Amino acid sequence: MTIIRILKCASLALALALAQPAFSQGNFSTQLDAIFETIPPDAPGCNVGVVERGVLVHKKGYGLANIELDVPLTGNEMHRMASVSKQFTAMAVLLLVQDGEIDLDADIHRYLPELPDYGSKVTVNAMLGHFSGMGDYDLIGSSYEGPRSRKAVDLRSAAGGEFRLGNEDYLTISEFYDVVKTVPLALKPERKFRYSNLAYFLLSMLVEEVSGESLRAFADRRIFKPLGMHSTFFSDQPTEIVKHRAYGYKRNRDGVYVNDMTNLFWVGDGGLHTNLDDMLKWDQNFYHPQVGSKPAELIAMMNQPNSDHRAGKWRYANGQFVGESRGLTAYSHDGGWLGTSTFYRRYPAAETSLIVMCNDAGADSELIAQAMDVVMQDKGR
Numbered sequence: 001m002t003i004i005r006i007l008k009c010a011s012l013a014l015a016l017a018l019a020q021p022a023f024s025q026g027n028f029s030t031q032l033d034a035i036f037e038t039i040p041p042d043a044p045g046c047n048v049g050v051v052e053r054g055v056l057v058h059k060k061g062y063g064l065a066n067i068e069l070d071v072p073l074t075g076n077e078m079h080r081m082a083s084v085s086k087q088f089t090a091m092a093v094l095l096l097v098q099d100g101e102i103d104l105d106a107d108i109h110r111y112l113p114e115l116p117d118y119g120s121k122v123t124v125n126a127m128l129g130h131f132s133g134m135g136d137y138d139l140i141g142s143s144y145e146g147p148r149s150r151k152a153v154d155l156r157s158a159a160g161g162e163f164r165l166g167n168e169d170y171l172t173i174s175e176f177y178d179v180v181k182t183v184p185l186a187l188k189p190e191r192k193f194r195y196s197n198l199a200y201f202l203l204s205m206l207v208e209e210v211s212g213e214s215l216r217a218f219a220d221r222r223i224f225k226p227l228g229m230h231s232t233f234f235s236d237q238p239t240e241i242v243k244h245r246a247y248g249y250k251r252n253r254d255g256v257y258v259n260d261m262t263n264l265f266w267v268g269d270g271g272l273h274t275n276l277d278d279m280l281k282w283d284q285n286f287y288h289p290q291v292g293s294k295p296a297e298l299i300a301m302m303n304q305p306n307s308d309h310r311a312g313k314w315r316y317a318n319g320q321f322v323g324e325s326r327g328l329t330a331y332s333h334d335g336g337w338l339g340t341s342t343f344y345r346r347y348p349a350a351e352t353s354l355i356v357m358c359n360d361a362g363a364d365s366e367l368i369a370q371a372m373d374v375v376m377q378d379k380g381r
Contacts, residue, residue: 029058035371036062043067044249046338046363047075049355050275051283059276065246065359067257073316076374077246078231078273080262082335083284084342085234086200086283087302087319090128091291092219093208094301094318098292101210104128111206117187124206126189127199129306129316134196135186142178173236173266177205193309197269202320204234204268215267226291227281232274234267242273248339250361260339260361261329270337272340276355282348283353286331303331326373334365341365344372 032048039045045063049056061073102111104125109115113123118133126132172178180198187194204215211218216234224232226287235242250260265271274282286303289295305315305322314321320331325345332345341358343365354372356365 005354014279016239031061032058032060033373035368036060041072042070043226044247044358044360045073045367046356046358046360047073047077047079047246048080048357048364048368048372049075049279049353051280051300051353051355053351054280054284056276056280063360065244065247067247067357069263071256073246075276077357078242078244078275079246079342079344079359080235080248080270080337080340081274082270082337083197084333084335084344085267085270087333088219088223088234088272089200089203089207089268090216090318090320091223091302092215092296093124093128093203094138094298095222096210097294097301098294098298102206108202108206111209112202115181115202116310118189120185120189122189124203125306127196127203128318129346130193130195130199130311131190131195131307131309132199133185133187133189133191133194134199134202135183136195136197140183140198157292169320170238170263171266176201176264176266193307193311195311200269201266202268204266207268207302221289227285229274229278229281232272232278232282235273236265236267236271238263238265242311244275245273246359248356248359250339250362262338270335276357279344281356286348287351288348332369336361336365343369345369 032050036046036048036344039062041063043063044067047059047061048058050058059075059078061075063073065071065073065077093102097104103125105123107121108124108127120133122132122134127134180201183198190310198241207215207218213221214236219234223229248260250259252258285291286299289299292298303320303322305317308315311321314323314338316322317331320333322329322331324330325332325347327351328347330345332343335342339359339361341363343356344353346353354369356368356372358365358368
């Protein structure tokens with residue numbers, strides 16, 4: 001049974017839960033277990049965390065971290081966070097803004113002059129807010145997100161044919177950067193919201209150029225160490241050992257789980273590895289700021305939308321979609337890549353957050369988080 005089917009099966013129980021009074025602490029965890037323990041014990045699954053007023057009131061794993069070795073998910077494993085990584089990249093950029101090293105309104109060419117002439121000014125702020133006009137992976141090659149665009153650069157696989165983004169073909173970070181330097185804008189800047197992984201990759205190059213350190217080293221020194229996030233890092237080495245890793249899986253055409261791990265290790269748009277305990281520390285920095293020379297001002301910058309451009313009902317604030325969910329302002333982002341599906345949502349007024357880390361590429365982690373919303377609808381109000 002897929003996680004999506006599990007959630008559909010759980011919808012009746014959740015609807016019944018709506019009619020019930022607010023749950024006690026024990027009842028609350030029981031309701032979460034009722035959703036996620038339907039994940040088969042021999043399949044990949046999810047680590048699930050619920051934060052309330054600085055405490056992980058629910059921290060548990062469902063399914064397997066490693067199918068080959070029958071290692072269960074326990075709530076402690078390391079997960080690749082895919083696009084949830086973007087808010088960490090954004091904070092690295094904003095730290096350099098606070099240091100006076102980056103101007104948000106400056107053209108990106110001031111810092112990365114080797115980028116092509118876009119014919120228009122492309123600001124750092126526009127890249128952070130996805131209204132720079134920069135494109136996405138489809139301008140480079142086919143990926144799990146969809147086929148290669150007809151406007152894509154002519155990048156070829158070493159084996160012949162088009163380059164495939166995922167786990168078939170390989171590029172180093174510097175090689176990928178050389179490719180991105182050839183990619184034109186998808187549309188004129190400042191026109192509308194257009195999600196761009198390429199922009200966030202280039203922001204990692206911006207951090208490197210300005211700070212003299214890789215995004216991995218800079219974020220470790222300026223963000224992760226100050227917050228005590230000792231297990232968190234941007235993984236930019238494809239051969240490194242990651243202790244307590246949750247391996248990634250997907251179903252093949254026959255419905256059988258197979259390994260689904262990327263061999264592409266550029267960072268910025270993704271690449272962050274972390275666990276629930278460290279995400280708690282990240283979460284709490286929004287309430288009790290510790291990072292930066294003026295921590296409260298840095299968090300205010302993080303939470304300020306980059307523009308009035310919208311993706312549906314949501315605005316975008318430095319790696320966070322901002323909007324209303326269940327009557328409360330919410331900051332959230334999901335992530336999906338090979339063998340990975342993640343979601344993080346924060347409700348500041350309720351001091352309550354939802355963290356879902358799945359190692360099944362077919363998992364709909366946002367739907368899982370929405371299900372958790374229903375279960376906890378009165379919990380943080």
